[in-house]
Amino acid sequence: MLEPAERGPSGDASGPADGVPADDTPVEMPGSPRSDDWQRLSAWALLHLLVSDILRQGQALLFGIPAMFGVSRTRFDELAWQIPIAVGALLVASALLQLVFTRYRVTASAVEIQRGALFRRRVNLSFARIQNVKISEPFYLRPLGRANLSVDSAGSAKDEVEIAALRRSEAESLRSWLGAMRNRSLERSADGVAVADVTFADEGVRNDRSGAVGQLFFTRALRDLVIYGLTNNRAFIVVAAVVGLFWQTGISTADIVDYLGIDFDVIIGGLSIVRFVIVLVLAFVVTIGVLALLSVLVSIVSYHGFAMYRTAERLVVRRGLINRHEIAVRKSRIQTVRLSQDWLDYLLARRNVYLDQLTHAPQGHPAAAKQVMVPSVRLAETAVITDEIWPIEPVENLAFTPLSSRWFRKHAIIVTLLEVVVVSFLVTLDRLDPVITIAAALLIWPALIALVYQTWRRGGLAVVGDLMVARSGTIGINYRIFPTAKLQNVAHVQTPFMRRRGVSTLVFMTAAAKITVPYLPREFARRVVDYCLYSVEARPQSWM
């Protein structure tokens, strides 16, 4: 254990006291796994590489089936069987290449892995950043007595080091050694405490040992869910899926219409213009109605019985009618709180509250389903939720630094130009009466400009102590709340025009999302950047 007095100003915390040199020359530790030169993977890793490649490319490979089917229908039908063989050969070759060109080693301060021949990529994962060391035994490695060791950190998904097909005993000794090295590194670094008690893979369905999840403090009634269903286009997901299905099976809408026995020519041919328009409008209304109903149904199924519980450290959300979900979120993991409100929400004085965590789980990954969203919250109720995470006065009352009027000017011009282009295009097509087209365009223009104006007025940034609040929106107002301590990096963007006008754009990067606030006064923007950097760098706080 190192005393504070031994820590030098350069941060070289490892003196002769524990015999670990601070540079990254490989080191032989007593009782450690062999950690010297670059080591290769064992031949059995080929199996694992092949399987994980197949799984990863699974979706793409599935297209091979209709491809085979298609080819077998042409005159090249003998070649159809060669497709899977070719694909298989490619996969094996790729796995072989990966096997040959992957090396790993464990140095005094990090575990490194190097892959690739043409594009050589070396990943260096220092011990202090290790979150989890996991041993997994896939069924095809288990009979061989081998396992995969994966080391991941709290960073991006790419910084995971996976050493495939180690002998089981090797994997276990490496794991305990890495764990010990991690703990030793943590003792040296100031944010070690927060990093140490996070186990990354624990999100999700888990109850406390006692079975209690905390104090109930927020629920949603059926009425709220109906409103949420109406104000959100979740129905489009269903519709898109159905349409996608149909498209893949090759049935066209014409086939459906024929099947239903509707003959459009007869119907439309007999109608006058007025009736035709009425039929069209009715059809539109019915479609919207059906979509709305679908949306409400989906909302009820997903969020029925919504209940949020709190403890000092966690929030737990339970919801769902058919599949009951239980999502546990450690409060410290929340990166930003997003208050989102579209135009319908605005009319009904409601908003949806999103508690955003790390997002490097790609879409569709199980972790993505664990996003915490509180649907259809009344404006006055918002504080009940935000107070649990970062107490802040009601966002409506904050003083926001507005966007420069240059932003409005620029976008008003862009919108106008776009409209001119579209109208010219339509006029040249010569399908519609040019007079009507231009008249319609002139009528629409003020509405478009009004929307641009509203979007400009909605934009802004407020600094409230350690919290930043970015405001945006067109009709509905969206707020993005995040503490400066959660920032990963910050960027300042300016074009030559902006420089002349004294405005700049700020881009805040948190672990959950990128937040852009454009066209802020330059002096204010600069001070915000310097303050954010000070906040992150001078006061060591963990963002997890």
Added chain:
Amino acid sequence: MSFTNAQIEVESLPEFDAVELQRLSPRYAPLVLVSAGCFWAIVALGIAIAGMVSDGFGSTLFSVSALPFELGAGVLVGWLLWVAWKSASVIRYAVREHDVVLQTGIFWRKETIQPLSRIQHVEQFQGPLDKRFGLYTLKLFSAGTGHVTFQIPGLDVRTAARLKRYLLRRIETSAVSQSGSA
């Protein structure tokens, strides 16, 4: 440790844009030009081959009336190559005690500041063309998003190694000096 809550004079904070920015290796801009040039050469070759193989496409491609379009395309590609070269030569970086500053962009001039305490890991990358020019790219990964938000290209071997070593050392001991003296 006694608790203090001193007022922060925002005006006296260090300014991120007061740094002295360093250039990349002079070999980097040519490298980008060469790689962009290769890309467009391949595209042009592909189109030419397609023109030679297919009769219909070939007759339009090699006809006189297509010439102005082809010249236009040539000018466009020339401009794109210039943009690639210029954006590469405009990149600057600086290393401070607690963060790294990267300046990129010709028209959209962007300064990204990456605090050292937020770097998860550092990756040293070298593509096949980079190898010919003896250059490396350092990629700094911070949490979330899954893709690189900060990379310094065009570093020669020594600079890359020194910078990486410095960053790795600073990452491990990110805020020790503050807490050690508290």
